Every structure is written in C-alpha cells, then in structure tokens.
Amino acid sequence: MILDVQNISKRFGGLLALNRVSLSVQEGEILGIIGPNGAGKTTLFNVINGVYPPQNGQVTFRGENITGLPPFAIAQRGIARTHQIVRPLSELSVKENVTVGACFGREHLALGAAARVADEVLEFVGMADKRDMLASKLNVAQKKRLEMARALASRPLLILLDEVLAGLNPHEVTDVLGLIRKIREQGVTVIIIEHLMHAVMNLSDRVVVLDYGAKIAEGTPQVVSNDPKVIEAYLGDPKAAERLLEGST
Amino acid sequence: MNIDALVPSSIDGLMLGFVYGLAAMGLTLIFGVMRVINLAHGPVIALGMFAVYLIGTQFGVNPYLGLIAVLVLGLVLGIVMYFVAVHRVINAPELTTLLATFSVNLMIIGLGTVVFTTTPRAIDMDLGAFRTGAITILGTKVVAVLIAIAVTVGLYLFLYRTRVGKSIRAVANNRAAAELMGINTTGVLALSFGIGIMLAMTSGGLIATLFSFTILAGGVYELKSFVIVVLGGLGNPTGALVGGIVLGLLEGLTTIFMPVGWVPIIEYGVFVLILLIRPTGLFGAR
Amino acid sequence: MKRTWPQSFLWLTLLIIVAIALIPILIDSASLREDLFLTLMLVILASSINIIMGYTGYVSFGHIVFFGLGGYFAFFLMLNYQVHFVLAALASGVGASVFAFLLGIPVLRLRGAYFALATIGINEAVRSFVTNFEPFGGAVGMFFNYAVYDAYGGARNALWFAYYAIVAVALVTVAASFLIKKSKFGLGLMAIREDQDTAQVLGIDPTRYKVLAYTCSAFFPALAGAIFFFKNGIIEPGPAFALLRSIEGLVMVMLGGYGTVTGPIVGAVVYERLRAFLITNPNFSSLHLFIAGLLLLVIVLFVTAGVVGWLRQRVPLLRRYLE
CATH class of the missing domain: 3.40.50.300 (P-loop containing nucleotide triphosphate hydrolases)
Structure with a gap:
C-alpha cells in the first residue's frame, strides 16, 4: 500500500x-x-x-x-500532481518549467542533471519541439501536457x-x-x-x-x-x- | 511627562485625525476599487493645498469656498490621471501600476518645484479660538473637522444610496461580474479614481488652512495615509476615517509620553506590525 | 559553444565594466571617477533590487534601507573602533544581511502590494529610529575628521580607494546576479515569481528561497552604502534612507529589463546619464524630475519589458546570447 x-x-x-x-x-x-x-x-x-x-x-x-x-x-x-486549471510558469520556457519539476522533486537533482531529465521527459510526452517556447504561448492541450511533463520530471x-x-x-x-x-x-x-x-x-x-x-x-x-x-x-x-x-x- | 497636556493634546490629535482620515480615504477608495496603490497621492495632496491657496490669493476667494472648486478640479484631474497613466495597465501586475502612478508623482513634483519653488506658503486664516482652562481649540481646526465629516458623510451616501455608488461597489467587489451585468467598468474606474483624487486634494486644501506648506509637503501625509489605510484595512473607506482618528490620537498622546522624534517610529512600527498580523486592518475584512 | 556561452557572456560583461572603470585611472580624471562611482553604485543598487524584484517577484520599495544601514554600521565601526574600512564594509554587509534575514521571515509572507507597503514602512521606521538613536549621532548624523583618511594615505588617496572598492563590489554584484540567475536557486526564485503556489507544489520551499534571496539582495547595497559614506565623510539619516533613491532603483530595473542580468546595468547607466544630462542642460535642469517621470510613464505603459527585455522579445536570437 x-x-x-x-x-x-x-x-x-x-x-x-x-x-x-x-x-x-x-x-x-x-x-x-x-x-x-x-x-x-x-x-x-x-x-x-x-x-x-x-x-x-x-x-x-x-x-x-x-x-x-x-x-x-x-x-x-x-507525490506529484497536475492542476485541473492549468498553471504554467508563464514567463519561463517549456524546458525551464519541466526542469523546475526535476530540480525540486523527489530526487533533488542538480541543474545539469535536471535539464537532461527535462529533455527526456519532454521527449516522452512528445513536446521536445516546444522546449524553447514560453509556457504562456502554448495552447490549452499543450499546457495540460506540460503539467504532466513537469509532474513526471520530479520522478514521483x-x-x-x-x-x-x-x-x-x-x-x-x-x-x-x-x-x-x-x-x-x-x-x-x-x-x-x-x-x-x-x-x-x-x-x-x-x-x-x-x-x-x-x-x-x-x-x-x-x-x-x-x-x-x-x-x-x-x-x-x-x-x-x-x-x-x-x-x- | 505632562499630564496637564493630556486632554488638549488628545483633542488636537483627534481633530487632525479627521483630516488625515479624509486623505487616506482617497487612497483606500482607489485601492479598494481597482487594486492600485496611488503613489502620486502625496503630490496630489500638495496640489490641493496650492489650489486653495492660489484661488484665495489670485481671486480673493475665501479658502472654504475655494474648496468647492477644488472638489471639481480634483475630480477632473483624477479622471485625466486615470486615462493617462492607469487605464492602459489596469490589469497588469501591481508593480506596473505602482510605477505608473509614481511617474505621475515625479511629474507633479517636477513641474511643481519649477512653478511654485519650494518656498513655504501659508494661508492666513484666523477664525479665533475657544478657550477653557488649558484647552485651546482653533476655529480653523473645528471647521476643518466639520468639512471632513461632511465630505465623509457625502461619500458614504454616494456609495451606498446612489445608483452610481452601487456600481462602484459592484466593480470593487468583482469587476468581471460587474462587467457582465452591463456596468460600464471603465467609466466606473475612472470615476472612482477621480473621487479618490478629489478626496486627497480636499484634505490638502484643509491642511493648507492649518499649516504652512510647500509642493513637497504632501509626502508626509502620503506616508500617514499609508499607515491609516493599513490600520483601517486596505480598500475600506470607513475604516480609513477610523484609522485617521486612531493615528491622530496616537500622535497626540505619544508626544506627551515621549519626545516628538519618536512618534514616527511608533507610527511606522505599528504600520508594519499591523501589516504582518492583520493585513485586513484592525477593523476586519471589507 | 552553446553551453559555454553564458559563462563567456558573464566574463565579457565583467570585462567591459573593468575596461570602463580603468579609464579614469589611466587618464587620472577625478571628475570622471566621481561620475563612474555614482553610476557603479547605482548598478549595485539596481542589480540587487533585481534579485528580489526581477527574479523573485517581490517589489521591495524600501530597499534603500540596506544601503543606509550598511553606511551607518560601517561608519560607526570606523569612527568608534577604528576598524579598517574594508573590514567595516564587510561587517556592515553581513549586518544588513542578518537584518534582512530576520525581517524577511515575517515580511515575505506578505504578497504583492502589502509587501511593497511594508518595505516602505520599514525604511521609514528605521530612518526615524536612526534619527533618534544617539550612538549613530541622531538627527545630526556622524562625520569623520580628516585624520581618519590618514590610514588610507590621505583624503585624496582615500577617494581613489573608495573608487576601487566600488568597482570591486560592482563586479561581484553583477557576477552574483548572473550566477544566481543561472543556478538552481535562481530557477526556484523564478518559479516563485511566476506562481508561488505552483512552485510549492513542485517541491520548492518558498519561505526559504525568498528569505535567502532577500538576504542576498541586502548584502551588496550595504557594501555600497559603506563605501559611499566612507567617501562622503559624513552620514545623516535623510540621505542614507532616501526613499526616492530606492524608487529610482526600481525605475532603473524597469528601464533596463526586469529579471535580466544586464537590464539593471543598462538601466542604471541610462538613467544616470540621462539625469546628468538633464541637470546640466540649462534648458532642462529645472524640469529634470518631470522628464524623468514622463520617461518612466512611457516605459511603463509601452515598453514594459525594458530595453534588454524588449530586445530579447524582438530578436529571438538574442534570447540565447543576451542574459
């Protein structure tokens, strides 16, 4: 349990x-x-x-x-979560958003390692091509996916x-x-x-x-x-x- | 410590408190309706002082009659300020509106020092005084208190009894919902800003009948207004009047028990403490 | 190339500052030295404000309190205990940081406008306190007699000494501002700036991060204050805790670009040059405040991102090269 x-x-x-x-x-x-x-x-x-x-x-x-x-x-x-009403860190890039998840989640990764995890996770959720976009510029479906990527990057x-x-x-x-x-x-x-x-x-x-x-x-x-x-x-x-x-x- | 001074000093503080409260009401109304802290508050108060002074010296109008012109002037100035400096950034983060209103502050002070210089001015008013024992009450102060009360009552009636006042409160409560209900929010915001500036200028006019002043004199009252607004709860106009009275009394009383220099420490100390402990103000939430 | 660029950018920035700072030394110009002293001091102030405001999203209106306190601490140590200037300045930096740390724990719980107001209140409270605090000279303040400068080779050399010190502190401040932005700590701060509740759900302890940021951002202005008032030879409550200067610091950050490393530098330089131009120009000197206000309004209304931020938005290529 x-x-x-x-x-x-x-x-x-x-x-x-x-x-x-x-x-x-x-x-x-x-x-x-x-x-x-x-x-x-x-x-x-x-x-x-x-x-x-x-x-x-x-x-x-x-x-x-x-x-x-x-x-x-x-x-x-x-324990990681996503939000029903998406809450992207708007003025940060997609990759930075996911890196935050990796840095401060369960594994407390250093910035470099976290960035690699972020790349992996973005690949995994199929958002690798969006990594340099500002999170605020994504559409709702993409923002939802970003929520999941961020949560996953924390290795929950x-x-x-x-x-x-x-x-x-x-x-x-x-x-x-x-x-x-x-x-x-x-x-x-x-x-x-x-x-x-x-x-x-x-x-x-x-x-x-x-x-x-x-x-x-x-x-x-x-x-x-x-x-x-x-x-x-x-x-x-x-x-x-x-x-x-x-x-x- | 001087116990004999206790009563006169508290009466004096109490009376000034009404005028402070009036100034703070302008600040808090604007914050309450649109979440904007008007950093041009001090210079606007100073403009009120000069308006009354100039109307008096240029046209020979009695300062109290001049105040009526100041009411109109303040309303117009406030609406103009709203459209020039605030409207475009009304939905931006706080920092933006803080800086936008601060830029207005710089402009008023900049122009004001050129036009008026920083030589102290004073309005020569003498309405006599009431004396009983150690207590002396200046007539000008009594009139100032009466006017402050009248304006407050007027504001209250306006906000709670008129249709426009009700839309102001609706916008303060929930701007999006008010808009959906068909309220012209831009108009209401501009009007509220106008009223806020009007209140600040009126209080400036009253202060000018009591003390000498320069274009920079508003700064002190701006800081006092911040303290009062926090005492009474940000965005709560009635709280501002009570906060003003509390501050006035505090000033009057502390000067008896400690050197005058310590008064601001107490004021700002109380200010920061209340922000930390009860950010909704002493008198509860709006 | 891509990975090493940020470091190269930092070195390039520092190099430019050093190169400019060398000019008055090479041509032995006291007036240029004084100009640059002031500009670098403003760079320190603006970059520090940027750490708490630009990275973390907390608008510290009364940030000048750390400048003033730093000045007072150092002055007090030098005057009464003949502590060497460098030591006194460092001690004042630590003192201001400790003050910020203790203050930050309660005050940084406040959000938005409440925090901004509280910082104004703190500056005013400290100013009124110092005005009445006799060990600090009360309302009159404190002043050196010229013998104090003997330890630094006389008054003239002391001015140069102060200049080297401000150059050094400016370099350290810019480097720190860069390193913070590029670190895990900085990423945490920016997450808090964007959305504190979400940052917390992602594993960031907001209180710890904010207080630490506030502590850092108090250190450098305190050093600047120590140096400024050492050079000045006199310290009074009014100039030490001038709220207007504090707000000018915010203006510089906005002007250059909120949250970028070079923004506060550009902002401080542009603002200071502009002010100097306006004050010395007979047509504008009396109107300089008005023009500063107008300029600020135009920036706030139309170029919200500031010069550097605007460039980064307009030229996507620069996003990689301009920090």
Whole structure:
C-alpha cells in the first residue's frame, strides 16, 4: 500500500467538502476518482498533497504520516500532481518549467542533471519541439501536457492527475491515455480524477466514487458502474449517468 | 511627562485625525476599487493645498469656498490621471501600476518645484479660538473637522444610496461580474479614481488652512495615509476615517509620553506590525 | 559553444565594466571617477533590487534601507573602533544581511502590494529610529575628521580607494546576479515569481528561497552604502534612507529589463546619464524630475519589458546570447 487516506474531513465555512473519506492505493495501480461536480474530488487531491490541511483524519504515504505537511515537503517525498486549471510558469520556457519539476522533486537533482531529465521527459510526452517556447504561448492541450511533463520530471512515486483529458479532442485523448499507461508501466502509481467516463473506466484498475464529499462506492469499474447508489448520484445529471453506463460497456 | 497636556493634546490629535482620515480615504477608495496603490497621492495632496491657496490669493476667494472648486478640479484631474497613466495597465501586475502612478508623482513634483519653488506658503486664516482652562481649540481646526465629516458623510451616501455608488461597489467587489451585468467598468474606474483624487486634494486644501506648506509637503501625509489605510484595512473607506482618528490620537498622546522624534517610529512600527498580523486592518475584512 | 556561452557572456560583461572603470585611472580624471562611482553604485543598487524584484517577484520599495544601514554600521565601526574600512564594509554587509534575514521571515509572507507597503514602512521606521538613536549621532548624523583618511594615505588617496572598492563590489554584484540567475536557486526564485503556489507544489520551499534571496539582495547595497559614506565623510539619516533613491532603483530595473542580468546595468547607466544630462542642460535642469517621470510613464505603459527585455522579445536570437 503506497497511500492510505483515513477518515479525512475538510470543511470550508459551512460547506463540508470532504466527509470522512477513506481510501487506499496499491503500488503500481491506477485508481480512478469520479463523482458529480462539487463532489470534493479536487479537494481530496489538495488534502493529499498538502495544499489544505484536513480538519481531521490522516494521510499516510509509504508508511509515513504526511498529514499537514506543506506541499513542498510532500512533493519532495514523491507525490506529484497536475492542476485541473492549468498553471504554467508563464514567463519561463517549456524546458525551464519541466526542469523546475526535476530540480525540486523527489530526487533533488542538480541543474545539469535536471535539464537532461527535462529533455527526456519532454521527449516522452512528445513536446521536445516546444522546449524553447514560453509556457504562456502554448495552447490549452499543450499546457495540460506540460503539467504532466513537469509532474513526471520530479520522478514521483505517486502522481495525481486532475482532469488531464478535459477539453482535449478525441485524438489528443487517445494520445494522453497511452501516455498514462506508459507512466504506470514505469512503475508510477496513478490517481486520476476524470469526467470522461469511458476513459476512466477503461484506464482504472479500481474506481472510487465521491458524492457531496463522501465516498459512496468503490470497486472495479464494472462493479461501480452498476452500483445503484452511483447511478442515483448521477441522476441529477442524466447525461453523466448515460456516460457512466456507456463507459461500463 | 505632562499630564496637564493630556486632554488638549488628545483633542488636537483627534481633530487632525479627521483630516488625515479624509486623505487616506482617497487612497483606500482607489485601492479598494481597482487594486492600485496611488503613489502620486502625496503630490496630489500638495496640489490641493496650492489650489486653495492660489484661488484665495489670485481671486480673493475665501479658502472654504475655494474648496468647492477644488472638489471639481480634483475630480477632473483624477479622471485625466486615470486615462493617462492607469487605464492602459489596469490589469497588469501591481508593480506596473505602482510605477505608473509614481511617474505621475515625479511629474507633479517636477513641474511643481519649477512653478511654485519650494518656498513655504501659508494661508492666513484666523477664525479665533475657544478657550477653557488649558484647552485651546482653533476655529480653523473645528471647521476643518466639520468639512471632513461632511465630505465623509457625502461619500458614504454616494456609495451606498446612489445608483452610481452601487456600481462602484459592484466593480470593487468583482469587476468581471460587474462587467457582465452591463456596468460600464471603465467609466466606473475612472470615476472612482477621480473621487479618490478629489478626496486627497480636499484634505490638502484643509491642511493648507492649518499649516504652512510647500509642493513637497504632501509626502508626509502620503506616508500617514499609508499607515491609516493599513490600520483601517486596505480598500475600506470607513475604516480609513477610523484609522485617521486612531493615528491622530496616537500622535497626540505619544508626544506627551515621549519626545516628538519618536512618534514616527511608533507610527511606522505599528504600520508594519499591523501589516504582518492583520493585513485586513484592525477593523476586519471589507 | 552553446553551453559555454553564458559563462563567456558573464566574463565579457565583467570585462567591459573593468575596461570602463580603468579609464579614469589611466587618464587620472577625478571628475570622471566621481561620475563612474555614482553610476557603479547605482548598478549595485539596481542589480540587487533585481534579485528580489526581477527574479523573485517581490517589489521591495524600501530597499534603500540596506544601503543606509550598511553606511551607518560601517561608519560607526570606523569612527568608534577604528576598524579598517574594508573590514567595516564587510561587517556592515553581513549586518544588513542578518537584518534582512530576520525581517524577511515575517515580511515575505506578505504578497504583492502589502509587501511593497511594508518595505516602505520599514525604511521609514528605521530612518526615524536612526534619527533618534544617539550612538549613530541622531538627527545630526556622524562625520569623520580628516585624520581618519590618514590610514588610507590621505583624503585624496582615500577617494581613489573608495573608487576601487566600488568597482570591486560592482563586479561581484553583477557576477552574483548572473550566477544566481543561472543556478538552481535562481530557477526556484523564478518559479516563485511566476506562481508561488505552483512552485510549492513542485517541491520548492518558498519561505526559504525568498528569505535567502532577500538576504542576498541586502548584502551588496550595504557594501555600497559603506563605501559611499566612507567617501562622503559624513552620514545623516535623510540621505542614507532616501526613499526616492530606492524608487529610482526600481525605475532603473524597469528601464533596463526586469529579471535580466544586464537590464539593471543598462538601466542604471541610462538613467544616470540621462539625469546628468538633464541637470546640466540649462534648458532642462529645472524640469529634470518631470522628464524623468514622463520617461518612466512611457516605459511603463509601452515598453514594459525594458530595453534588454524588449530586445530579447524582438530578436529571438538574442534570447540565447543576451542574459
């Protein structure tokens, strides 16, 4: 077990964004997290990587209690993430962006070594030709890929992917799905938040469903998508329910 | 230490506090609406002093009547300043607007020293004084306080009771949303800048009836305004008045307990401390 | 070629500075020496401000506080304990850095405008404190009698000595500014400048990096202050903590190009030359502040990247060759 989340609660004012959520992730697996908008998925990522300290509960990473550690300390321990709303370091080049990931991530590389890792990773995600561009000049799909490259360059043990497929065209989606599988093949554990049902159902070994901040289901994609509670959660959003059912086939 | 001086000194400080507060209100209004710290604040205050002075000496107009002209002048100057120096960089990072307004500061000071030189001027006003025991209250100060209060009440009514005032507050709250609701944000921003400058110039005019001044005299009040604005919460006009009174009292009281020279250390010390401990100001968030 | 170019660029820059600095020595011109002294002092100030502002994104409005403190520390040591000037200057640099370090821990938590305001407040607080601090001479300040300069071969030689010192410090400052920018530390600072929260998610401890940057950026102005007031022979609170000079430093950084190595140098030189021209020209002398303001406004509104930044944007080839 690489990550163990126990009884996490997070409250923002009157809103209970996470309500006693527990989940655990095995080394090398791809865990999908789904749920309607506002279910608390991104908040969960923010608690795992230290952006928000939880009100109660505990996050254990490789046997170490990392609850309440600042984000940089968690990043240095080997948890990398991407952001749902892309956050490139705008006035730095693509390569510099990725080098930052390599320099300050798990391996604390020196600048020269980090630059080599950055080149490798840019090759890996297929952005080598963009390396000297300013990050602000990329389009959204490229910025999403940059987020992944930056996270990968830190040589993480666990990577948190927050809606990396949203807004991509079908061709790009296929590309990125291939990329995620390759990431897993390299031995990196993956947690992915995704709205594209067929993608997450195809990709994930297991799926966790959040609704109103609580975990309402967990299991293989087949089990989850036939769970009446899950279908009910998506009833407010008939289209999503439809996609859910499509995804399971 | 001189206990006898306690009451007169606090009364004096309190009264000056209203005028300081008025100046700070201009600074904080501009920050609140558009997140711009106006570094031309001091020179604008000095322009207010000179405006009242010149209207008096050139046209023989009573300084208090001259203030009415200063209100209009300030509004116009502020709107012009907005379009010349601020509008183009309104969405740029803070540094840009800080430097843009600072360039206006340099220009006003540069022109001002040429036109007015740095010889001290004073407006000759005497409205008598009230005396009871050790307490002496100058008439000019009483009038200054009354005018400061009147302008504050006017600003309050404008912001909270009129349609335009409500759009200013809407833009301050969320410019993008205000724009979507059909508010002419550029107009509102320009107007708010105009009002901010108007308030600064008015306070300058009032200060000119109390003390002698030069074109550089605004600098002191600019720094005081920063302190007040932080005391009252950046962007909070009512907080600025309270902050002004607090600062005035602080000045009045500290001079009794310690040499005058130590007052600025206390002021700036408090300023930095409040920024660190409660950046939203003493009186909570806006 | 590509890998070694940045180093060559640094050497080239330093070489140019040395070559120019040699001119007054070779032609034995005191007036040129004084001009260059001032220019190099501004290069030091602007390059230091650039470390915290251009690389890290924190606008230090009151940066002159370190210049003033450095001057006072060194002056105090020389006057009261007859410490040698070089030692006193180094001690003042360390003193200012320690002050920046202690101050930076709380103050650098503030962001944007709040930080800028706090630095103004700090400068004013320190200035008012020094004005009342008797060991530093209070409002009157401190002054040397000429005997102090005897240790340096008399007053005339001391002026040359101060000049060599400012050249040396300018070279070190430029080199440091370059090395920081090209290091892992500098990359971390620039990540913080772009987006502090993202930098943190990527593994950068923002507090540590910012405080360290602030500490570095306090060291060199303190040395400059020590040298300036040693040469001056007198130190007073007003000139030591002149907020206007501080803001001029920001203007130079903006003028030359925010976040580049050569930008602050170009900015300082251009600004100083321009000011000298305006002040000495009878048509403009009284209007020099106005013209400086107008120029600044034009830069801020239309050439936001500064001279060097603009060149780098316009001529992509230069991005590789011009740091």
